[in-house]
Amino acid sequence: MLQLHDVTKLYGSGAAQVRALDGVSLSVDAGSLVAVMGPSGSGKSTLLTIAGSLEEPTSGDVVVGGSPLASMSVDERARLRRRSIGFVFQDFNLLPGLTAAENVALPLELDGTRPRAARQMAIEALEGLGLDTEADRFPDQLSGGERQRVAIARAVVGDRRLLLADEPSGALDSANGEAVMRLVLAACRRGVAAVVVTHDAQLASWADRVVFIRDGRIVDGTVPPPSPEALLQAAPEP
Numbered sequence: 001m002l003q004l005h006d007v008t009k010l011y012g013s014g015a016a017q018v019r020a021l022d023g024v025s026l027s028v029d030a031g032s033l034v035a036v037m038g039p040s041g042s043g044k045s046t047l048l049t050i051a052g053s054l055e056e057p058t059s060g061d062v063v064v065g066g067s068p069l070a071s072m073s074v075d076e077r078a079r080l081r082r083r084s085i086g087f088v089f090q091d092f093n094l095l096p097g098l099t100a101a102e103n104v105a106l107p108l109e110l111d112g113t114r115p116r117a118a119r120q121m122a123i124e125a126l127e128g129l130g131l132d133t134e135a136d137r138f139p140d141q142l143s144g145g146e147r148q149r150v151a152i153a154r155a156v157v158g159d160r161r162l163l164l165a166d167e168p169s170g171a172l173d174s175a176n177g178e179a180v181m182r183l184v185l186a187a188c189r190r191g192v193a194a195v196v197v198t199h200d201a202q203l204a205s206w207a208d209r210v211v212f213i214r215d216g217r218i219v220d221g222t223v224p225p226p227s228p229e230a231l232l233q234a235a236p237e238p
């Protein structure tokens, strides 16, 4: 679903030049969750913005859903972002003047879905995340955990195939942080490919793969040991 081939991103020029990414290659299959960990300034956010076609790499290729981003026009990339890519940020980024349902419906409406159909899809996405009764509340009437669940609903509504999340649980307590990871994982089990930046090793251990990044380079990619949950699921019937 997502491939980065030898991606390098330079910011600035001359002595002030920063190599935010340095020859990064990464492949994320449909249905899988990749966690990205690394110190501050190591290039994690740059990786997400480039994977999400919000910025172009200095060199290297990015392929989303089989289409190389470099071969797309600006309009085609914008359509891909509206239709196929969901973004989740640490600070939720909900529009305060819109209700939960309106926030979730917005990307669909921007993409041409009729308001009534968009609302219906938004309500279903919210229901799927346990927010049945919150649809008509405004963000300031919701808790932090509820707001982040609305942001996830917005990121997976419609036919989104790629979920990119930058510290989605960073502003939440551990119970809500876990709930957010659970929802991301559930989206993956429905076929979404997800890349989640997190500082939390416990949450990262839920991922199918953990990628460590330092100074713009992937330094290690490990398959984590199965979580206690996975072990329980795999346990033979008594």
Ligand code: ADP
Pocket: 011, 012, 018, 019, 020, 038, 039, 040, 041, 042, 043, 044, 045, 046, 047
């Ligand atoms: P992380 O998300 O791991 O904290 P970033 O991807 O934000 O790291 O940043 C990687 C490096 O690129 C840092 O040195 C940062 O200062 C630099 N950087 C990121 N964005 C820009 C930008 N728009 N202009 C200049 N430098 C940037």
